[in-house]
Amino acid sequence: MKNLENPITFLTNKDPEEPAIIAGPCSAESKEQVMATADAILSKGSAHIFRAGIWKPRTRPNSFEGIGEEGLPWLTAVKEKYNIPVSTEVAKTSHIEAALKHNIDLLWIGARTTASPFAMQEIADALRGVDIPVLVKNPVNAELALWIGGMERLNQAGINKIGAIHRGFSGIENTIYRNLPMWHLAMDLKRVHPEIPVICDPSHICGKREPIAHVAQHAVDLNLDGLMIETHINPDVALSDSGQQLTPDSLDSLLSNLVTKKEYSTKAQFEQKLEYLRAKIDRLDDELVELLKGRGQISVEIGKLKQTEQVTVFQQGRLDELLELRKDSAKKKGVNPEMVEDIFKRIHTESVELQCNLQHEKED
Ligand code: PEP
Ligand code: MN
Secondary structure, eight states: OOSOBOHHHHHOOOOTTSOEEEEEOSBOOOHHHHHHHHHHHHTTTOOSEEEOBSSOOOSSTTSOOOOOGGGHHHHHHHHHHHTOOEEEEOOSHHHHHHHHHTTOSEEEEOHHHHTOHHHHHHHHHHHTTOOOOEEEEOOSSSOHHHHHHHHHHHHHTTOOBEEEEEOOBOOSSOOSOSSBOOHHHHHHHHHHOTTSOEEEOHHHHHSSSTTHHHHHHHHHHTTOSEEEEEBOSSGGGOSSSGGGOBOHHHHHHHHHHOOOOOSOOOOHHHHHHHHHHHHHHHHHHHHHHHHHHHHHHHHHHHHHHHHHHTOOSOOHHHHHHHHHHHHHHHHHHTOOHHHHHHHHHHHHHHHHHHHHHHHHHHHO
16 A cells, blocks of 8 residues: 555644544434533543544444434534544445535544445545545454455555554354454454554444453553544433443543553563563474474375275364364363364364375376
């Protein structure tokens, strides 16, 4: 991507060590609700950027679909009163035209929109020639390329102040989360594009209030660049996402309990200790690689044996047995059995590959 600039640094003059805080209601509902929420958050200085959804992509029809253009002057009023950037979600050309007309400072693209390349292209085309910061939420499905692809479309249309919002991914399993965090995808994005700030949205990850503070701390511990937290003056009567919005007071206490951290320390004693422990980890990791090599060699021998006996490479029973044995052993040793299961599924896939390749070599 070309000429990327940090949208948060562009909009605010916050301390670069502190996470950027974007707060405000899920939806703008009335002028009174927007102003009361803004007053309660901003009089305490609890946010760097104010948010409110004007057009709401709802899962089912006949729910509150946002107040529409009528609500944009309420955001402008917050901006004027507190001299703070304001932001809203846009999903199509008409939204962008209206948001620009009302001098909205920052646009974000919702998760359902990022999932659609046609919609992203329409947005990019509507923004061609406009200099406005845009944050792109991860698509609902766990696909990093689609997330990056959305940002690339904007960048190719000339948008260069691009940030990302990690709001979790839909999953079929029943978990404590509304959207699975799958933190590794946010970390992968940071690795591929370290110049793009990633803001975590714990509200949509959690779907309920209680775990939000914990998830927010986790994001900060992973060195993500900020938090977008839905905050409503009276969450219980909110017209959307009622269960996950915080009151301004609980936002305030979340932020004051948040332990912010720096990525590095210059203290010699700390550095020495870290280096010593990392050297130990590196030795163990190398042994793991050595063990995997030995395991691969035995797997090839097994493959040859199966070949002479015309036995299939994959045997479901053996995989099930192997996973059960390793999970049991993990449990006994106090190691997370789910992690062990994931690792051994991958190791087993590799074994199957090795043995299949043997078969193909013979055919060649
Ligand atoms: C929102 O931020 O209110 C919203 C609709 O989010 P998402 O696109 O992550 O569902
Ligand atoms: Mn919401």
